[in-house]
Amino acid sequence: MTVTSPGTPRHRAPGTDDALPLPAADGSVAQWTARYTHAVMDTFGPPQRVLVRGEGPYVWDADGVRYLDLLGGIAVNSLGHAHPTLTAAISAQLGTLGHISNFFASPTQIALAERLLAIADAPEGSRVFLTSSGTEATEAALKLTRRHSAGARPRVLALEGAFHGRSMGALSLTHKQAYREPFEPLPPGVEFLPFGDADALRAAFAHGGDEVAALVVEPIQGEAGVRPLPPGYLALARELTTAHGALLVLDEVQTGMGRTGRWFAHQHPHIGGGVRPDVVTVAKGLGAGFPVGAAIAYGPQAAELLGRGQHGTTFGGNPVAAAAALATIGVIERDGLLDHVTGLGERLRERLRSTGNPLVREVRGEGLLVAVELDRPVAARVAADALAAGFIVNPCTPTTLRLAPPFVLTDDQVQPFVDLVAALPADLAPEETA
Template sequence: MTADVTAGARHRAPSAPDAALPVPPTEGSVAEWTDRYTHALMDTFGAPQRVLVRGEGPYVWDADGKRYLDLLGGIAVNSLGHAHPTLTAAISAQLGTLGHVSNFFGSPTQIAFAERLLGLVGAPAGSRVFLTNSGTEANEAAFKLARRNGGQDRPRILALEGSFHGRSMGALALTSKAAYREPFEPLPGGVEFLPFGDTDALEAAFADGAGQQVAALFVEPIQGEAGVRPLPPGYLALARRLTADSGALLVLDEVQTGMGRTGAWFAHHLPQVGGGITPDVVTVAKGLGGGFPVGALIALGEPVASLLGRGQHGSTFGGNPVASAAGLATIAVIERDGLLGHVTDLGARLRERLSGASPLVAEVRGEGFLIAVELSSPVAGQVAQRALEAGFIVNPCTPTALRLAPPFVLTDEQAGTFVDFLAALPHDLGVQP
């Protein structure tokens, strides 16, 4: 009898949604929800700029019904835009089949997802993936993996000035900004920060046998939080040679630049960025799940993939079936709809149009849909606020730079509306009495 009951349960169709279940609340104004926010959530982000209630494609709407063109994409997360039907269907279908199991067990979705990541990065034989929930967790895992490379004989870990690798204690130790670090010191030790893009400083860090004490070099191919700063041509090739010669690991943080954001699956695949190198470790998250939390550490090659052994790291939710389904669906849509080419082509046109939009614009840099608009004076915050009032979401990542990281489904016409907004701004913004 037990066998019959089990078989019946296995083939039973999922039950229909319960109509009595409460739906998420949406009634109330932005002001009302903001007041409730300030009393319910910790003040780590400040009061929200707006309270958003729904999204569709590259647009979101706030609680007052106002529409915004989301040119930040949840900080490079919503690569397929909002409420993409393929992504939402994949998540719903997986959750209705198998939502979560511990990592004492595997799932076909998890395994297929890891295999797809290895294929996309071009991993050699013996490579392995550790799945996480976020970029911070991926970099935390990479920090631990680096510690396993030589142990106490290699106490030095190198990162770059301007770096941002996350806010957990290990990832924060790799993050250079003093305002983020100082309230939580002492942090895990051994981390040294090299001047950004300085090849002489990089060579000096490995000179005269010093490289034999380096466990790893952590690098973002394009620094996002620091203002979308690409490393100079040849820097990653030099980093690869120096780390390989000394036995140190080259860890590329592609949390923000990966999964098609720059028009390639990974920024280091771009000839002008990576020059054809193969790193030891790649970390990725943000756009990996199209809005669903998922991240990954990808260890390239057998020696590196074996550095973290059984019981040396773990994650309750990492690689759960729903997150894996979201990742697989996101990859499938990017491939099916030719979005890498779209990001490359429209990104280039958008950067060109932004460059000539206004005397306020001093420089435009980036790759694909990761773009910085450098302004001629420190008015990025003021411009971002005016943009929000006009119905555009952008990020003033530095006092002089606006960061754009829009969904890959953005159209030429939609992008043009922001160019027109920028062109209409007063040219003497920020210097008026």
């Protein structure tokens, strides 16, 4: 299918003589890193590399070195880098209408909301709140829970190992103490339950269940090491939240938009068991690199919780972001990428398991969200060595390598990484970690 922007531009796009140049890419990685340390806040530490361009699943740094991007901007670049359909859609929309305030609407905004409701299989009366990021989508979902029962339900349940974002509201749902402690006190009322523990979930509702506003969970925890919820957990969650009048909120910021081979991870029968949530949050892969997110509220009971003036966002739903998301959905459908993600993910996990390297304890995941679990805490060292060899992966825990590559990756392109894993020293010692 061809993705085009609605409407016809009134003016031609500026010619090259009118274009301002991008910052010059000359200079080494070391030179750019030195400039970074003097200009950018030190919230991420020194950059591992300074990247200057990308194509498909590959990126190049300022020294001209090529890397296979097996992290995809942390599950963002679903179409790889510089995808022609995506770049054309963004350029066409920006050349027609770039930004408007939320006093107005655009055809792309409305069309995107309709498409999200369709792929989410949302019932009549459902609505979408468009945002610029996953954290913003989480904030919208958290506000929905506060509005549920007019604030008479003070409890919000989340899971140990959860990551839902870094803003104050989203951080209150995020479990890792190192993220939380510098900013406490956080918004109150959040209780963390043991991950995947059905008995703990039952107990949380057995005592004060009618005071629970919502249960917020990731179908597969990404930051905690690509940990899928056990089969039956979401079905039990749906049963308990329904019985006690609480909302079931699924964070699909990382797992949504085809990452697992379905539009949403909870649509897999072995993960979701056919449940219909009340709210689903998405972002990351939704725009394939362009900042866009959404909170999808299922049915009028959830969709009507936020009234006029009770929430807002400057850039959420802007025409360019909406065009990027529509293009992303269109390419995934046109090129059969859901099936490709399923097949390639299965083959990749099997190849990694079959390396026979005793350092690899387990390979798990769904689609192209994959974890390589090592038998000792050497993930940071392995990731550093992989980078030096031309592969970008993420040590999301001391023992876990996370892969979330572009959907356009091929078997041949990923095989050299499998070979690298097979050749990892089986006696790599923990004290050698970076």
